[in-house]
Structures are given as structure tokens and as C-alpha cells.
Amino acid sequence: MNNLRRYKALYLISLPGIIFFIMFKYLPLAGSVMAFQEYNIFKGFTGSPWVGLDQFRRMFTYPEFLRILENTALIGLYDMVFAFPIPIIFALLLNEVRKAVYKRILQTVVYLPHFLSWIIIGGIMIGILSPTTGIVNQALNAFGIEPIYFLGEESYIRIILVGTGVWKDSGWGTIVYLAALASVNPELYEAAKIDGANRWKQTLSITIPTILPTITIMFLLHIGNFLDFGFERVFVFINSLNESRGDILDTYIYRVGLIDQQYSYTTAIGLFKSVIGLLLVMGGNTLSKKASGEGLY
Template sequence: MADRQSNVQTKEQPVEQQKKGLAALAQRNPVLRHLKRFYWLYIFMIPGLVSISLFKLRPMYGLQVAFKDFSLVKGVWGSEWVGLEHFETLFKSANFLRVLKNSIITSILRLLWGFPFPIILALLMNEIRREKYKRTLQTVMYLPHFISWVIVITMVTGLLSKSQGIINELIVLLGGDKIDFLTSPSWFRTVLIGSGIWKEAGWGTVIYMAALAGIDVQLYEAAMIDGANRWQRLLHITLPCILGTVTIMLIMNMGNILSNGFEQIWLLQNSPNKEVAEVLETYSYQVGLREGRFSFATAIGFFQSVVGMIMVFLSNFLSKRMGGSGLW
């Protein structure tokens, strides 16, 4: 019996020594000490890292298709390299300048009108003092985000249709003429941006409401004692405190300067307004899936990604150069 206990003790001693050695190593190494202290947080990061690996990093393997004459039979590795041939074809294409122009104009209009809207809504909601009304309003404003674009465009069609649309019926009742909102090129971007703001502006306030909640209440109390009115408190306390969040969101939006989404534009696009409605996403869909030019479509997506990356780096550099905050 004594021999058995001595054997168990001799087996446990190396294990205890290893634990002591790891603990001593963790104390000496600040990285290991940090990992040991916050290991649960890193465990929570695993689903996000897996998602990024599967849906962001893994698809980058297919970017080589842009530099190959891709064939479904030969596969990615078996297809022949053609270098920058598809990019040269893209830049020399008669449709490229028109599609690029439409993408830039639509992106700039989205940025000018769509970006400030959630900030304004968040500032207005922050002035509501009754929590019950505030939460109810937030819930109502979040709901459109969870509605699919198919349903939203169906609602837009019902409202703006020239034949039986409610808006046109009101215009006629007021003595005006019906407006062709859905097929008129001059109205396409207005309908596009307006429906986008209605759907996503409420959800966009989440980040800004969190930033506003982090402002120290004592700053407002001190300003009120000094006689500052509501407008002065907004200008000198609220806006400076959320400026860092606004800057970061603006930099991230600059990365999407050529990305306008596919579903919304595709559902609103038709033959009469196609001249201004066709953007890089719908153009790549047409040449890729409809015409089978997969390499050419990949080259379009690669071009969008490169421009977006350049805009993120440039806007981050300019932000820090001007004394503001940045992503890194």
C-alpha cells in the first residue's frame, strides 16, 4: 500500500512542477500573463475569428481567378494565367466609365445624406428624457433593418407607382401631375437613397447611442450650472465627445466608396433608368453569371476592393494628420 502511494506521488510531482513552471513563465512574460488573465475573452472571440476565416479570408483564395482565364472544367489551379488581361479589358470597356461614374456619384450621395442621418437621429433621441418613450422609439426605428429589400422595394413600388401609387394619387388630389418615380432616371437616385435611409438609419444609431451613453453626466451638470443652454451643451460637450466614433465610422464608410450593394439597386433597376442605375455590382453580376465571364467579374470585384483599401488608408492618414483619431 505504501509503495502504491509513493508511485502516485512520484507521478504527480512532474505534473505539479510543470504547472509551477508555466505559472513562473506566465509571470515573467507579460503576453502569457495577459492571456492567462483574459482567456475567457479570447474564447468568446473564437466564433468571430472562425466567421472571418470562412467568409472573409478563405474567399481571398479565389482572387487569383482575376488573373486567369478561368474554366469551370479546369478549376482554379488548372486555369491558365493571363496576367492583367482582364483589367486591361475592363479599363478599355465602353461601359466602364459610365458604370464607374454611376458608382461614384451614388456612393457620394449615400455618404452625404445617409451618413449624417443616424447621427442626427441619435442626437434627437438622446434628448428624450422619458426612458419608456425612448426605448419604444428605438424599437420602432430598428424594425426596418430586419425587413428584406424585396419587401421594402415592394412597399416603395406600392407608394410610388405611377398608375396606382399612393404618392401620385395625393399629387393628383393636390392638383399636380403624376410623376414617374420608378422609371425616371432623374428620380432613381432619390428613391434609392431615400429608401436606404428609411431602412438603415435607425439601426445605424446603435453605435452613436452607445457613444452618447458613455458621456459623463457631470459635464452636462457643470455646463448647466455655468448657464449653458441645450444648444451650447450639444456643441461643446456632446459633439466633441462622440467625434472619435464619428471619425472611425466615416473612415470605415470610405472603404465602401465604390460598393453600393446589389440587392436594392438590382430590384429598382429597369430598362428606362439603367443608364444611371447600373453600378459595378450589377455590372459584374451581368457579365459574370449571365455571360459566364467569371474572371472578368472577379477583376471588377478586385478593383473595388483595392480602391476601398486605398480610401481607408488615405482617410485614416488624413484624419490623424489633422489631429483626429483613426483606426490605427
């Protein structure tokens, strides 16, 4: 109570965030019981019959489930390997820009796509990749290459999904790393210059080790969403021609849960995703603490 009175302003500021997490993160956890029921929307939780692990058995015996899980895992892996380092690299490059005007212009340009919805991003990319009027195919045509229907061939869908995510969110992701870079002591660079270290060696020996704890935390948070790639991000690009490689758990949940109204089955899939994410975070945190001494907890 003493802390509450002393820091009442801070508690008041944090109150909206606390209410948000309680309402939209913790209370919905009660709905996880649907995964162990044959849920009936009219009978509710108390009246719906319990079926134990039947929904999970159905999930793992569904012929297409392994294909959808493979798509989700591969797209998540590509996103982790190719998209995760981009904000770090861009933040390091921005940190080297000495002209404040140029730096602000670059930041604004790369931040802007983050504020566009996936519907707008999808429309832009569909226009760019159009086989008739798209700028990409026009460039290919200039070199005598036949137009490619990128969204009509399954081999391109994963590249498109990861690439558009990089374009949309990499600029916004640099904010955290730029904040971490601002905390680097300038005296370290001055001492390194006296020792004859160039900018590249300063980056390797000072900058990256200093922001490594931030990179570790962000990486652990990232792997927690490994199977949670995002419904909107995929739904705007997926169609019957690329579905075999682009269909992920989120789009499958949408079709089966909302359209077919199989609530218990899709709750089981969501619970499966959450457990996998939790295990990845716990395992990654353990390895990180042993390797670098840094972790989420």
C-alpha cells in the same frame, strides 16, 4: 499561452467570429488569382492559363464601364453626404428625449425597417411610388399634378436608392452613437449649465466633441465601402427605363459574372473595388490622424 489560459472564456466566445472571418473573408482572397487568368471552371486555378493584366485592360476599355463607375461613385457620394449624418442627428435628438417610454417607442419604430429584406422594402416602395395606386401620386393628384412614374424615369432612381437606404438603416445606425452618448460625463453638462450654456451650446461644446472619435471611426469604415453600395439594394429597383443612371458595379458583376459566367473579368472588377476601398481607408485614416489624432490604426 499564459494569456490563452487566463482569458480562455473570452477566446472561446470570440472563436465563432474568428472562424467566420477565416472562412468567408480570408480564404476567399485566394480566388483573386482568377483576375490574372482566363479562368476555366473545369480546369481550376492550376490549369487555367495566365493572361496577366488583360482582364483589367478589358475592364477599362469597355465603353460602358466609365458610365457604370460614375453611377457607382455618384450614388456612393450621395449616400455618404446625405445618409451618413442621419444616424448621428437622430441619436442626438433621441438623447434629448427625457420620457423613457417615448424614447423606446421611437427607437423601436425606426429600428424595425432594418429587419426587413430588400425584397420587402422594394415591394413597399414600389407600392408607395406606383403611378396609379401609390400614395405619393395620389397626393400629387390631389394638388392637380399629373402622376409620375418614379421608377420609370432615370432622374429619380438615385434619390430612391439613397432615400430607401436612409429609411431602412438610419435607425439601426443610431445604436453605435447612442452607446457613445451614454459615455458622456453628466458632470460636464452640469458645469455647462452653471456657466449659462443652453442645450444647443452644450451639444456643440460637449456632446459632439465627445462622440467625435466614434464618428471618425464610423466614417472611415463607411468610405471603405464607397464602391460597394450593395447588389440587393439596387437590383430590386433597377429596370430598363432607369438602368442608365441606376446600374452600378455590383449589378454589372451579377450580369457578367453569374449570368454570362465571365469569372475572371468580374474578379478583376471586384479586386479593383477592393483596392480603391483600401486606398480610401488609408488616405482617410492618414488625414484623420493629422486633423484630429483619431484613426483606425
